[in-house]
Every structure is written in structure tokens, then in C-alpha cells.
Amino acid sequence: MPPAPAPGMVAAMIAPLLVLLAAAQAAAVPAPSDPIAADWKPIPDDELMVMTLGDGHRVVIRLASAYAPEHVANLKRLAAARWWDGESVYRVQENWVAQWGDPTEKKPLPADIVARPAAEYEIAGFAPAQRMRKADAYSTASGITADGWPVATDGKAAWLTHCYGMVGVARDVSPDTGTGAELFTPIGQSARRLDRNYTVVGRIIEGMQYLSALPRSGAEMGFYATEAERTPLASVRLASDIPAAQRPHYEYRAADNPRFGLAIAKRERPDPPMVAIGASVCDVPLATRRVETGG
Amino acid sequence: MPPAPAPGMVAAMIAPLLVLLAAAQAAAVPAPSDPIAADWKPIPDDELMVMTLGDGHRVVIRLASAYAPEHVANLKRLAAARWWDGESVYRVQENWVAQWGDPTEKKPLPADIVARPAAEYEIAGFAPAQRMRKADAYSTASGITADGWPVATDGKAAWLTHCYGMVGVARDVSPDTGTGAELFTPIGQSARRLDRNYTVVGRIIEGMQYLSALPRSGAEMGFYATEAERTPLASVRLASDIPAAQRPHYEYRAADNPRFGLAIAKRERPDPPMVAIGASVCDVPLATRRVETGG
Numbered sequence: 001m002p003p004a005p006a007p008g009m010v011a012a013m014i015a016p017l018l019v020l021l022a023a024a025q026a027a028a029v030p031a032p033s034d035p036i037a038a039d040w041k042p043i044p045d046d047e048l049m050v051m052t053l054g055d056g057h058r059v060v061i062r063l064a065s066a067y068a069p070e071h072v073a074n075l076k077r078l079a080a081a082r083w084w085d086g087e088s089v090y091r092v093q094e095n096w097v098a099q100w101g102d103p104t105e106k107k108p109l110p111a112d113i114v115a116r117p118a119a120e121y122e123i124a125g126f127a128p129a130q131r132m133r134k135a136d137a138y139s140t141a142s143g144i145t146a147d148g149w150p151v152a153t154d155g156k157a158a159w160l161t162h163c164y165g166m167v168g169v170a171r172d173v174s175p176d177t178g179t180g181a182e183l184f185t186p187i188g189q190s191a192r193r194l195d196r197n198y199t200v201v202g203r204i205i206e207g208m209q210y211l212s213a214l215p216r217s218g219a220e221m222g223f224y225a226t227e228a229e230r231t232p233l234a235s236v237r238l239a240s241d242i243p244a245a246q247r248p249h250y251e252y253r254a255a256d257n258p259r260f261g262l263a264i265a266k267r268e269r270p271d272p273p274m275v276a277i278g279a280s281v282c283d284v285p286l287a288t289r290r291v292e293t294g295g
Numbered sequence: 296m297p298p299a300p301a302p303g304m305v306a307a308m309i310a311p312l313l314v315l316l317a318a319a320q321a322a323a324v325p326a327p328s329d330p331i332a333a334d335w336k337p338i339p340d341d342e343l344m345v346m347t348l349g350d351g352h353r354v355v356i357r358l359a360s361a362y363a364p365e366h367v368a369n370l371k372r373l374a375a376a377r378w379w380d381g382e383s384v385y386r387v388q389e390n391w392v393a394q395w396g397d398p399t400e401k402k403p404l405p406a407d408i409v410a411r412p413a414a415e416y417e418i419a420g421f422a423p424a425q426r427m428r429k430a431d432a433y434s435t436a437s438g439i440t441a442d443g444w445p446v447a448t449d450g451k452a453a454w455l456t457h458c459y460g461m462v463g464v465a466r467d468v469s470p471d472t473g474t475g476a477e478l479f480t481p482i483g484q485s486a487r488r489l490d491r492n493y494t495v496v497g498r499i500i501e502g503m504q505y506l507s508a509l510p511r512s513g514a515e516m517g518f519y520a521t522e523a524e525r526t527p528l529a530s531v532r533l534a535s536d537i538p539a540a541q542r543p544h545y546e547y548r549a550a551d552n553p554r555f556g557l558a559i560a561k562r563e564r565p566d567p568p569m570v571a572i573g574a575s576v577c578d579v580p581l582a583t584r585r586v587e588t589g590g
Contacts, residue, residue, distance in 0.1 A: 094504040095459055137431045137573040154572055164390055164484035188507070189459035189577050190485065193562070209389040209511040212483070216504035267488070277449055278432040282484050 033262035040251040045240035054232030059207035068120040074180040081110035088230035093222020095188030098211040119175035120199045126158035129256035138192045142281035146256035160200035162191040163282035167202040205288040253287040328557035335546040340535035349527030354502035363415040369475040376405035383525035388517020390483030393506040414470035415494040421453035424551035433487045437576035441551035455495035457486040458577035462497040500583040548582040
């Protein structure tokens, strides 16, 4: 195997030995930072949005129903109306965002849509199950909620953070101009400067690579100059609207347990110690998994 | 234009007005945070590495000669020997890195290569021309050097930071196993946890989108499972080794001036104030530009 940046490589080499040691024990137990069965919680079928691209690849979005209820309700109405079917990913700007919906802004919205929902940039309060050890450049504290969302605060307000793969509501200048019909996800270094300035409605939990690897547009703000460059959306459905036999089910790793805390601590205090200190809230792996039955 | 996450949108709308106003003045002067002619400095031709992909697209790397001299000297020897010609980008791991060189690790290295250079993870000292206002999660302070490189410190050591688009030396477990023949660049959220653990040798200043948009490999650690998936490298040359008529010239924006400081301050204290606070060192635009003559 060629040389590789793999800070966990030593750990990876030791891991098989640990597995052997564990197997030798009468009752093998998971390492302290590994999840146990109780750490996995189902994501409700109606909080999963399955976006199928024209080439059949699937992008699965977990919806942040509890944090942006009005916008997520709009997303559910748009999916129920099959509003996105035949629309496209029409903007891919290098080191910034991929964005999808209707590039013409002329397609009529479903009648039950809230046309000008109030901004939901902030959430009710800052109550993470796990706090990051060190403040970052964008907030005074940050952490992960019990239900697995990255959050930050300035000591007064709190908000979901624009980490790579989070899904936000695109809008015009006025804060109430985003219905949820146009969505974006950060595909580069960071979009934390959008925090508290855009409504976060979800996170991509599968298929991110089908958006992040799309060709970048060199045109203004990354909007593709031609229709041919766009990536078609074949269909966008809530999982709950997919026939039971084909319906996917997912679980998230809950953060309100000491195993999650240990996993963060490992990342924040890497071994060997002669390496960079700390980790940001966007570096915390927020694990989800597909399960064959559930929900 | 469809709704768009564009935190600078108000600024963008106002900018044309400012241009008109400026044009109306007898002697238009740049806005205080814009560079002036003296802010642009030439990048020496032998500190520019031009990597031409099989499809003709070019990726241009500025070399960090002053910060990792032994490894950069190796890179120059490899380019002079045309060692990378016909090799490939053989690893693209989602939200992590793109990596190139010889995937077999069997190609003999040029005779003048330092086969086991000592690690150059740290730089001589922390002396940025511009300091970030707030510490980040990975360091106690960070900033931009006069010659336009992002740096951080823990109060003792200092290092170049693994921002998106920086170029690092891949290696095996031992710190002296990276010659520079295998290189990588972060293509996702952040690779700051590689800080002080890998030698940084440069930064991609043009053509990053031809690496960041490559198809991700689902195989272990993102190494393409088949040769057909790899992206060929047609040639890799120092600009100084390209015939004068075809040779590109670039300049960087120097940071040791109040205009650069104001540009950072604008990003750290966005307007309107009701948005996330701060900015990380990796958010600072490190401008370069191609010039028709120079060097």
C-alpha cells in the first residue's frame, strides 16, 4: 500500500491485535468508545429524504425536524408533491456548495407551502450531550446533541453548524425568502460563515460523494452556464412515501452516552501526543447506518 | 438568479455602486481592504510546479520552499527527472484527500533524491504578519505569514496548517518515510488533524477543481481498486523548466500590509453582525494571480 496520510494508521495496525485479544476473552466487549446496540436509535421514516439522481445514485438526507420545523414541513410538502422530480443540481461552486431545485425559480410551488417562512437560523437553546473541549473560531462553545446534530453557541443564541454535508435553505437577500425548494450542501473546506445566517434543515448521511464530486462550474457563483451541465433529479421522496418493500431504514448513533464522549476525546487528544491539538465540532464523526428492518 | 447562499451578496450588490462612485472620482483608489499593486509579489519560477493531467487540465502548486526545504528540494529533483510523468492520481477518498504519485511504490527514485529526509512537520517559528482574532480548536493562535502561508502554534512549536488545497507528503508510519514522491491534498471539510504530523510542501493555487471533483473510490482508504479509475499525470514540471514562451508566471498577495489585515477583519466580523462570529485561518482567502509577464 502506498504511503498515506492516515493518522490512525498505528491504531489501525494495533486494532487487529486487540480484536484477537478480545476474541480470546470469554465474553468479548466492545472497546469503550465503540457504540453498543443501545447507542443506535432509529431515524423515523418521515425524517429521511431519498434523492435519486438521474444516473440512479442515491443521496439520503436526514431531516432536522426538531430544529427547523417550519422549513422541514415545507420540504415534506415539496417531496409529497413530487415537486423536485425532473429538477436538477444546477450549481456546484468549487470549495463552497452544491445546490439543487428549480434553477428558473418559475415552477409553481405546491398550494400548501408556507411561501415566506420566518428564518429558523437559531435553535431553541444550546444543550449538547457532548461539548467540544476547546472553543473554535466561530463560537464560544460547540458540541453534539443527544440526537446527533452539531451545534454551537455564542453564549446567547445557539444554532446548527454548517459542516461539510449539512443541508441548508438557499434564499435571496431577505431572510424569509427561502421556502426550502432550493437547497444546498457545503462541499469544501468550511461553510461556517453561513452559521446563523441560513436555515439548516438536514444532513446528508449517504451518497454525499455524488454531489461533492460533481464538476465545478466556472461561471458566476458556480451556477452552471448550460442546462447540459446540470445533474437531473429523478425523484425526491420521504422514505415514508416509498413502498414498504423498497423503503430504506436508517439509525443514528446517539451522543448521550460515555462511549460517544470517549470517541470525541480520542479525536481531541490524539495519540501520539506530538500532533496538533484539538478537534472542531465538524470533525466529529456523526455515524448513521442503514438497517435491513426497523423504523 | 436562484436563491443562493452568498453571505457577501449585499456586498456584491453594493459593489457595483461603489465602482460607479469610484469611477466618478478624479483619482479612484481601491477600497481599504483591496490589494494595491505593491501587495502583489512574484512567485519564483522554481517555486511553481505545473502538473498537467491526462486530459490537459493543469494543476499549479506553489512550493513552500522556505518551510520544508529538504522535501521541496526532493520535489524539484523528482520534477527535473520527469519522475511523475505517466504516473497517476491513484487515491481519492471522500471528505479526506486526493493523492498522486506511483501507486506501486516500485518505480526507482532519481539518484539525487534524499531517500529518508527528516520530518519537516514544524517550521522555524510562529511569526505571522496577520494573526487571527480568535484561537481555533487545533491551536492556541494562527495567522498568515508575510509571504501568504497559513500557520498555527501551540505556544511552543509552529506549523503550516492542512487547509483545503494544501499539499502534504504522504508517508508510511515512520516520520522519515516520505520522500515527496507521493503527495496529497485535502479535498473535504478539514484535515487539520494532520497538522504537525505530515510535512506540508505547498498549496494548489490553480486547478484544484480538477482534483476535488474526481470520482471518490469506495475501496479501502480511497485507493482506486482498478487502474482504469486512476487519473493519469501527463507531466509535472517546475515552471522554470518550461520553455520561456509557454512558461506561466504567478504572483501572490503579500500579507504584511494593513489592507490584508482589513480583509481578514471583514471576514471575522461580518456585516450584518447577527451572524456567526469569527473565521478560521483556513477561511482566509490567500490570493494569487497569473500574470502575463513577470518572475
